[in-house]
Structures are given as C-alpha cells and as structure tokens.
Amino acid sequence: xxxxxxxxxxxxxxxxxxxxxxxxxxxxxxxxxxxxxxxxxxxxxxxxxxxxxxxxxxxxxxxxxxxxxxxxxxxxxxxxxxxxxxxxxxxxxxxxxxxxxxxxxxxxxxxxxxxxxxxxxxxxxxxxxxxxxxxxxxxxxxxxxxxxxxxxxxxxxxxxxxxxxxxxxxxxxxxxxxxxxxxxxxxxxxxxxxxxxxx
Amino acid sequence: xxxxxxxxxxxxxxxxxxxxxxxxxxxxxxxxxxxxxxxxxxxxxxxxxxxxxxxxxxxxxxxxxxxxxxxxxxxxxxxxxxxxxxxxxxxxxxxxxxxxxxxxxxxxxxxxxxxxxxxxxxxxxxxxxxxxxxxxxxxxxxxxxxxxxxxxxxxxxxxxxxxxxxxxxxxxxxxxxxxxxxxxxxxxxxxxxxxxxxxxxxxxxxxxxxxxxxxxxxxxxxxxxxxxxxxxxxxxxxxxxxxxxxxxxxxxxxxxxxxxxxxxxxxxxxxxxxxxxxxxxxxxxxxxxxxxxx
Numbered sequence: 191x192x193x194x195x196x197x198x199x200x201x202x203x204x205x206x207x208x209x210x211x212x213x214x215x216x217x218x219x220x221x222x223x224x225x226x227x228x229x230x231x232x233x234x235x236x237x238x239x240x241x242x243x244x245x246x247x248x249x250x251x252x253x254x255x256x257x258x259x260x261x262x263x264x265x266x267x268x269x270x271x272x273x274x275x276x277x278x279x280x281x282x283x284x285x286x287x288x289x290x291x292x293x294x295x296x297x298x299x300x301x302x303x304x305x306x307x308x309x310x311x312x313x314x315x316x317x318x319x320x321x322x323x324x325x326x327x328x329x330x331x332x333x334x335x336x337x338x339x340x341x342x343x344x345x346x347x348x349x350x351x352x353x354x355x356x357x358x359x360x361x362x363x364x365x366x367x368x369x370x371x372x373x374x375x376x377x378x379x380x381x382x383x384x385x386x387x388x389x
Numbered sequence: 390x391x392x393x394x395x396x397x398x399x400x401x402x403x404x405x406x407x408x409x410x411x412x413x414x415x416x417x418x419x420x421x422x423x424x425x426x427x428x429x430x431x432x433x434x435x436x437x438x439x440x441x442x443x444x445x446x447x448x449x450x451x452x453x454x455x456x457x458x459x460x461x462x463x464x465x466x467x468x469x470x471x472x473x474x475x476x477x478x479x480x481x482x483x484x485x486x487x488x489x490x491x492x493x494x495x496x497x498x499x500x501x502x503x504x505x506x507x508x509x510x511x512x513x514x515x516x517x518x519x520x521x522x523x524x525x526x527x528x529x530x531x532x533x534x535x536x537x538x539x540x541x542x543x544x545x546x547x548x549x550x551x552x553x554x555x556x557x558x559x560x561x562x563x564x565x566x567x568x569x570x571x572x573x574x575x576x577x578x579x580x581x582x583x584x585x586x587x588x589x590x591x592x593x594x595x596x597x598x599x600x601x602x603x604x605x606x607x608x609x610x611x612x613x614x615x616x617x618x619x620x621x622x623x624x625x626x627x628x629x630x631x632x633x634x635x636x637x638x639x640x641x642x643x644x645x646x647x648x649x650x651x652x653x654x655x656x657x658x659x660x661x662x663x664x665x666x667x668x669x670x671x672x673x674x675x676x677x678x679x680x681x682x683x
Contacts, residue, residue: 235516270514342484343482344486345478345479346479348678352678354483355486357486370548377464
C-alpha cells in the first residue's frame with residue numbers, strides 16, 4: 191500500500207463544475223451527511239461551511255425536510271441549530287426494540303418535575319426548589335441532572351454562603367426538542383388549566 | 390447629621406432642556422410622530438455632545454433598562470435588580486441563565502464602538518455575515534432605517550427580538566453618526582408592537598422612540614448632575630486607590646465593592662463613605678452582596 195498523501199485536497203464548497211440543479215442536490219446531501227453524523231444540533235454557521243458561499247442554508251434544509259416527508263425521521267430545529275430526530279410516533283417502537291440509552295429515559299417523574307421547575311424558575315438554588323416542592327431536593331438528584339448535561343451552574347444567589355443557582359443548558363433544549371426556552375408551555379396557561387402549582 | 394445636597398450646589402440648567410412642544414405633544418399621524426421623533430433625537434444628540442454627560446455610565450444604565458424590557462418580552466419576570474445580580478454574581482465558568490444572557494448581550498453591545506465585530510461579541514450565536522446583512526437591511530432616514538432593520542430581523546427570525554432590537558439601535562446610532570450604540574428602542578416598545586406591520590409598526594416605532602428619547606435625555610441630565618457631585622467629593626477621599634474606584638463609578642451602572650481595586654474592608658468603607666457623601670447609592674437594599682452606583 192502506498193503511503194497516503196497527508197495534505198487533503200482543498201474542500202470544494204462551490205462545486206462550480208456541476209450544473210445548478212445537481213449542485214443544489216449535492217449541497218442538500220452534504221447537509222444531510224453532516225446532520226446524520228452529529229449527535230447534537232448543528233448551528234447554521236457550521237452548515238454554511240459545506241455549501242457554496244451565499245447559498246441559503248435555510249432553503250437547503252427546507253428542501254431536505256421536504257424530501258424526508260414520509261420517512262420515520264425528520265429535521266428538527268433545536269437550540270439554534272438543526273438535528274435529525276425520529277418522529278414521535280415511533281417512540282414506542284424504538285423503546286420496544288432496545289434498551290435505548292436515551293438521556294431522559296432513566297430520569298424518573300420527580301427528576302423531570304425538578305428539571306421543569308429549574309427551567310421555569312432559573313436561576314434557582316436548591317433552597318428555592320425546596321420552597322417549591324416542600325421538601326429537600328437531594329444532591330444526588332441535582333447531580334444526576336448535571337451529569338446528563340441538562341443543567342449547569344448559574345450566577346451565585348446573593349444570600350449567605352453565596353449558594354450556586356441552577357440553570358438549564360442547550361442540551362436540555364435539545365433533549366426536549368425545544369428551540370428556545372420560549373417554547374416552554376406558558377406558565378400562566380398551565381396555571382389557568384390547573385396543571386401547575388406555582389410557588 | 391448633615392448630608393450633601395447636590396441639587397443646590399450644581400447648576401442644572403447648563404444642559405439644554407427638551408422643548409415642551411416635544412414632551413407634551415399628542416401625535417396621531419405618521420407624519421407628526423416622525424417629526425417629533427426627529428426633534429427628540431436631535432435634542433438628545435446635543436445633550437450627548439456635552440462633556441458633563443457620563444457616556445459609558447449612561448449607556449450601561451440604558452442597556453440594563455433595555456434588557457429588562459427584553460426579558461419581559463420573553464415572558465420572564467426578572468426586573469432590573471435581578472438582572473444586575475445575575476451579571477455581578479456570575480463566576481467564570483458558570484452559565485448566566487436566560488435573563489443574565491439577555492443582560493450581558495445588551496451590556497456588551499454598548500461597551501465598544503459599533504462594528505460588526507463588537508456586535509458579534511454581544512450576539513455570539515449569530516454569524517458576522519448575518520449581522521452585517523441585517524444591519525444593512527434598512528435605508529432612508531436613521532429612524533426609518535432602524536425600523537426596517539427590526540422588521541427584517543423579526544420577519545426572518547420571529548423570536549430574535551433581542552438581536553433585532555440591538556441591531557436596530559445599532560443602525561440608529563450609525564444613522565445619527567454616533568460612535569456607540571445607545572439603547573433606546575426596547576424600553577418603550579410593547580410586546581404587541583413587535584408583531585405589527587407596515588404603518589402600524591412605524592407609528593408604534595416612532596412613538597416608542599419619542600417617549601424613550603425624552604426619558605433618556607432626562608436621565609442623561611440627572612446622571613450629569615450626579616457625577617458632577619461625585620467628582621466634586623472625590624478629592625475628599627483619602628483611601629489609596631480611591632481615584633480608580635471613582636473612575637469605575639463614573640463609567641458603570643453598578644459596582645460590587647469586591648470589584649474595586651482596594652482591599653475588601655477598605656472597599657466597603659469607601660462605598661459607605663460615598664453613600665454618606667450622597668455621591669453613590671446602594672442599589673440592592675440588602676445587607677450583603679451589595680451593589681453601588683451613581
């Protein structure tokens with residue numbers, strides 16, 4: 191075997207030797223490849239680097255999404271980028287097939303309730319959570335959410351000992367398919383529907 | 390006990406006042422609001438040209454006000470005090486949280502002269518090409534240009550009201566020949582205004598600008614008066630590093646004693662002394678983690 195030439199040829203973004211129609215399809219396929227290879231949302235500027243200068247990433251993604259009509263997965267816009275995601279109707283099938291290491295599956299209901307409280311009331315301290323739930327929130331639970339990358343530490347609370355506050359992360363948005371925190375259900379509407387007990 | 394009374398010692402009439410025909414006018418037509426917003430902006434332009442106005446401090450305080458408005462648009466309940474806390478109690482490596490993020494964006498946007506790079510630092514999720522394209526999305530008079538920028542951003546990215554408002558204020562500053570962004574639009578726009586289009590949008594835009602500029606001019610005069618007093622009492626401070634500390638108060642909305650270039654106890658004593666002299670205020674109302682500002 192011959193030694194491989196280490197210097198990679200310049201990556202051709204423009205594809206100027208292809209006719210426009212084929213060029214567009216090739217850009218779509220590149221975006222598809224990048225999204226497929228990534229486990230986390232890919233921001234627009236990263237996708238822009240694999241297509242021609244001035245080519246609209248949004249339009250390419252739109253065309254790609256249209257192509258995926260009828261497939262079991264789709265492109266979701268999440269936390270300022272895009273990612274592939276299986277369509278929700280196939281969740282039971284995926285769960286039935288395997289012991290999926292979904293980052294949310296090993297969280298129990300109470301974990302998720304705490305996570306929701308952090309999402310709505312961030313930045314919030316462990317004491318603040320205790321006030322909402324009427325009981326001590328264990329360091330274990332906070333540690334679990336932290337280990338999943340769903341929460342991070344925020345600004346210190348201006349209180350004795352300057353305790354840490356907790357805030358949600360971009361991974362939290364991705365895990366719940368939210369584009370931004372604004373996609374959280376409106377707390378007032380939840381209240382009106384009697385679904386949320388506000389502290 | 391005697392307290393310094395800055396009001397009597399300083400001539401407040403050195404700064405021109407906004408004419409009453411601007412402050413008390415009730416304009417209903419697009420033509421009238423456009424005329425008044427132009428008049429108000431020109432007045433602010435003259436006020437900002439005065440050496441007595443502490444420019445950086447003025448912008449920092451308006452940035453906080455703009456951030457408060459934007460946090461409100463996003464359905465959150467944090468007020469200015471909480472935003473200040475989020476920014477001043479943030480340690481390296483910690484996340485600012487949604488409200489803190491908005492506040493940092495505004496504070497960074499006013500820190501350096503308007504440029505694509507400076508705006509990119511304030512809005513790190515946007516690519517420079519996008520910022521440049523949006524900043525250039527308007528034409529015509531400065532206010533029309535700013536309105537077109539905001540419209541363009543919200544049309545293409547309906548949730549991007551923070552970038553939209555920052556870029557619109559940046560376009561306004563450029564149009565008026567100001568070196569720095571002065572946050573004026575967010576404070577008086579309502580959430581519903583951001584969903585308006587065409588003439589309704591223009592009308593709301595001018596109206597928000599008129600009342601915001603009137604308020605900003607008042608605030609500039611007020612800050613000019615306060616810093617004149619601070620500068621007047623500064624020579625009385627004998628602590629080492631007091632000069633640098635005063636310089637920080639002259640440029641920032643709020644300062645934590647721990648951020649001052651003095652040992653902790655000396656920093657706290659200096660803040661107490663400045664409060665006694667009527668030169669700065671304690672802003673939080675707390676006994677600990679206090680923040681001070683002019």
